[in-house]
Amino acid sequence: MANTPSNPEPQESGQTWRQVAAFAAILVVVLSLLNAAAGRFLPEVPGSHEAGRNPFHFRGFPAFVEGLDASQTPRNLVLLSNSQGFAAEYPEGFSYPVLLETALNETAGDGMWRVHNWSVTGITSMEYMAFAARLQASPPDVLLACMGYADFKGRNADQGFSHCRSDAPQLLAGRAWTVPPSSFWKRHGAGHMDDVLTVLARAHTPALRYPEYAWSALNQRYPGMMPLFYAPGLRYHPWVLPIKPTWPKPSIRRPPPPEAESDYYLYDDRSTRMLEELVATLHHIDGSRLVLVACPGNESTTGPRYGYHQRFRDELGALAEPAGTAFYDMSHALPPGDYLNSIHFNKSGHRRFAEQLAAALQPILPPPPPDAL
Amino acid sequence: MLFNSFVYALFLPIVLGLFLASRGRPRQLLMVAASYVFYCWETPVYGLLLATSTVLDFSVGLLLARATRTGVRRGLLCLSLLGNLGMLGFFKYVDFFGTSLTGLGQLLGFDTTWEPYNFLLPVGISFYTFQTLSYSIEIYRRQMEPERDFATFALFVAFFPQLVAGPIERASHLLPQLRTWRPRRPEDFRIGIQRIISGLFMKLVIADRLAIFVDLVNAHPDHYHPAVLWCAAACFSGQIYMDFAGYASIAIGTARLFGVNLVENFNHPMAARDVADFWARWHMSLTTWLRDYVYISMGGSRKGSVRTVINGMVVLILCGLWHGAEWHFVVWGCFMAVWMTIVVGIRSGRKGGAKKMAQEYGLRPLPWVVFTLTVNTVGGVLFRAPNLPHAGGYLKAMFGFGSNTAAPVEWYVWVFALLVLALMIYDYVSVYVPAVANRRRRVHWALAAFGYGALAAITVLGAVNSDMPYIYFQF
Numbered sequence: 001m002a003n004t005p006s007n008p009e010p011q012e013s014g015q016t017w018r019q020v021a022a023f024a025a026i027l028v029v030v031l032s033l034l035n036a037a038a039g040r041f042l043p044e045v046p047g048s049h050e051a052g053r054n055p056f057h058f059r060g061f062p063a064f065v066e067g068l069d070a071s072q073t074p075r076n077l078v079l080l081s082n083s084q085g086f087a088a089e090y091p092e093g094f095s096y097p098v099l100l101e102t103a104l105n106e107t108a109g110d111g112m113w114r115v116h117n118w119s120v121t122g123i124t125s126m127e128y129m130a131f132a133a134r135l136q137a138s139p140p141d142v143l144l145a146c147m148g149y150a151d152f153k154g155r156n157a158d159q160g161f162s163h164c165r166s167d168a169p170q171l172l173a174g175r176a177w178t179v180p181p182s183s184f185w186k187r188h189g190a191g192h193m194d195d196v197l198t199v200l201a202r203a204h205t206p207a208l209r210y211p212e213y214a215w216s217a218l219n220q221r222y223p224g225m226m227p228l229f230y231a232p233g234l235r236y237h238p239w240v241l242p243i244k245p246t247w248p249k250p251s252i253r254r255p256p257p258p259e260a261e262s263d264y265y266l267y268d269d270r271s272t273r274m275l276e277e278l279v280a281t282l283h284h285i286d287g288s289r290l291v292l293v294a295c296p297g298n299e300s301t302t303g304p305r306y307g308y309h310q311r312f313r314d315e316l317g318a319l320a321e322p323a324g325t326a327f328y329d330m331s332h333a334l335p336p337g338d339y340l341n342s343i344h345f346n347k348s349g350h351r352r353f354a355e356q357l358a359a360a361l362q363p364i365l366p367p368p369p370p371d372a373l
Numbered sequence: 374m375l376f377n378s379f380v381y382a383l384f385l386p387i388v389l390g391l392f393l394a395s396r397g398r399p400r401q402l403l404m405v406a407a408s409y410v411f412y413c414w415e416t417p418v419y420g421l422l423l424a425t426s427t428v429l430d431f432s433v434g435l436l437l438a439r440a441t442r443t444g445v446r447r448g449l450l451c452l453s454l455l456g457n458l459g460m461l462g463f464f465k466y467v468d469f470f471g472t473s474l475t476g477l478g479q480l481l482g483f484d485t486t487w488e489p490y491n492f493l494l495p496v497g498i499s500f501y502t503f504q505t506l507s508y509s510i511e512i513y514r515r516q517m518e519p520e521r522d523f524a525t526f527a528l529f530v531a532f533f534p535q536l537v538a539g540p541i542e543r544a545s546h547l548l549p550q551l552r553t554w555r556p557r558r559p560e561d562f563r564i565g566i567q568r569i570i571s572g573l574f575m576k577l578v579i580a581d582r583l584a585i586f587v588d589l590v591n592a593h594p595d596h597y598h599p600a601v602l603w604c605a606a607a608c609f610s611g612q613i614y615m616d617f618a619g620y621a622s623i624a625i626g627t628a629r630l631f632g633v634n635l636v637e638n639f640n641h642p643m644a645a646r647d648v649a650d651f652w653a654r655w656h657m658s659l660t661t662w663l664r665d666y667v668y669i670s671m672g673g674s675r676k677g678s679v680r681t682v683i684n685g686m687v688v689l690i691l692c693g694l695w696h697g698a699e700w701h702f703v704v705w706g707c708f709m710a711v712w713m714t715i716v717v718g719i720r721s722g723r724k725g726g727a728k729k730m731a732q733e734y735g736l737r738p739l740p741w742v743v744f745t746l747t748v749n750t751v752g753g754v755l756f757r758a759p760n761l762p763h764a765g766g767y768l769k770a771m772f773g774f775g776s777n778t779a780a781p782v783e784w785y786v787w788v789f790a791l792l793v794l795a796l797m798i799y800d801y802v803s804v805y806v807p808a809v810a811n812r813r814r815r816v817h818w819a820l821a822a823f824g825y826g827a828l829a830a831i832t833v834l835g836a837v838n839s840d841m842p843y844i845y846f847q848f
Binding site: 016017019020022023024026027029030031034193194197198201207208210211212214215224227228229230231232233234250251252253254 | 375378379380382383559560562563566582585586588589592593596781783784785788818819821822823825826827829830833834835836837838839
């Protein structure tokens, strides 16, 4: 803090325009060096063809989805899904996307299919739309969208891109910028200009992405650093890194989150509009076989959110029908014993769901390309 | 629009580019339009209030210049006061006075009720209202001529760098600069950039970081050890200082890019030797406004010691109320008023008066600075609390009543304590060790460029990840 507002007017005289230009140039050079260094220190993110899910959990999606283009496998299936598909509770080998790939290859032949797991924990329609926009550029053979009502919470319609946990909205900063419909931009862009600009800036500036990485790393080594000194509002790690903690987490009694729990999961007409918009965009991905799936849920028929579940399932089915899109209602596919809680599966649930998905997909999967046989 | 937003990062260069490319009337209109875009970005309807205030005071100014009869002139001034303070009162204070009077009525046995309007306070209304009032008052006092160009006057009211949270400018200082834009000097750009970088650093790296700890402790004061509560209260002093001074720095730097000099709002307030010295260093544009237009209008110190004390107390209570329509702000104002009265009393009671006292301070400022900071920290609890019961509970817990004395003082408390201590030392050294300040001023421009580049880099890497609004926006 070499100069504060209480230090009035440093060096008033004797400056020339050339010196000021040099001053500005030095600033630019310092910041450019910072940006270049940040780019070098950020970890390399594997593509979705190399990993069963994004190993960094919420960050690095722009690089992770490049795995679709880099894939050498004859047939590619992209899975768009939520925390069920990400399966953070287990090593990736136990998750249903990996098991689905194994099941598909058992039938079609080893190495024939690659499942690109583009699932995001706590996904929103904004992230789905960002993935959909990215897929317009390089469509996979099969696009499997396995979604639930909680992915389309009504409250998300009022949010900008910064509401998303993942950095998937950065995919909108590239060539796919114009793909999502205008209603999407009106809702998430017009009133959230700062979010849009933030996404653009972050997509092209490693120095803006680096602090999250550094603080996440620091927090995983020294628990408590992030909520105490960097991000009091984050209840998750933006970057999940393989670092073991070296000290116990300090006792932090954080203020409760401001969200009102009662309408947190509200699925209403806004949700319907977001769903319609997404399905319409997915339909426009030429060259892909689209499969829509209402994902399983372990909610009691008398529970407060069961109505949301039913409405979502009915609406998804209705949207699939006119276009002749394959739709599978798998909301009751798993018995209660296959769940860890009301949403997530246990190991048995992942295995069973993968088997059921594979069986459902078999009749509609394209045959292997002739040169792959 | 927030200074620390990407929208502003785009807005500023565009406006500056257009400003440099234009001359004369188009430049004036461009700046007015840019200022209204800046102000109306989040809530366009508030632009109507700004426009109303502008039209009212522009008209009053012209009529005041024509009027010769004292009664008419007084009437016109009252019109300006009623219009501006009426708007401020309606949006900011109507619920406060409504609920307070209703409560009083119920206490006296009347069956009174008040349905709160719950208006969203228009951002910056307290700042631009005071700024336009200064214009009417100065014309009334014949201290200046009215502005005859409406666009220039509209720009004086809405000039975007200082519109939302000051500094509160005087018409006689700002209007001439906006009327005839002086040619920009090379220093303007360098100093402008330096001030913007400093301001962003103060807000995003220091103030927002201190806010994390302050918010954490204020959420559950009864769970912490008294030492932690003291530390959090001191951190709040640092937070609000860095938050507001950071904003002022960006405002001053932005204005400087356009060749406009705004008044300074802070002068190392953490180095204040007593409460009078504190108010001479803190939010200086407000305190001088209150001094010139309220304190002096009430007679200032010309009507005897009792009236001097009363006038001072009234000004500080008004200052408290200016900050917010809540009783804890009023009590904070009273706290400051009582403290000021004691200090003024001690000063006037001593042989040699204030001069002698200042000389004594000059010899040994450190204990007085520490004492002032400590008392200010206690006052800050009243300021920070959401309401009086919370402030009462916090203050009790600070002194060991109702706090968790068995709770450990975790390591991170010391980190925040060191951060706020560093701020205090910085201010202290800047004021009382002139050699250091002088040496800093003599730094070569190239070295300064690297320094500010490093500061910008630290700001990018060290900015807190949260959307914390500027504290003074709510006022």
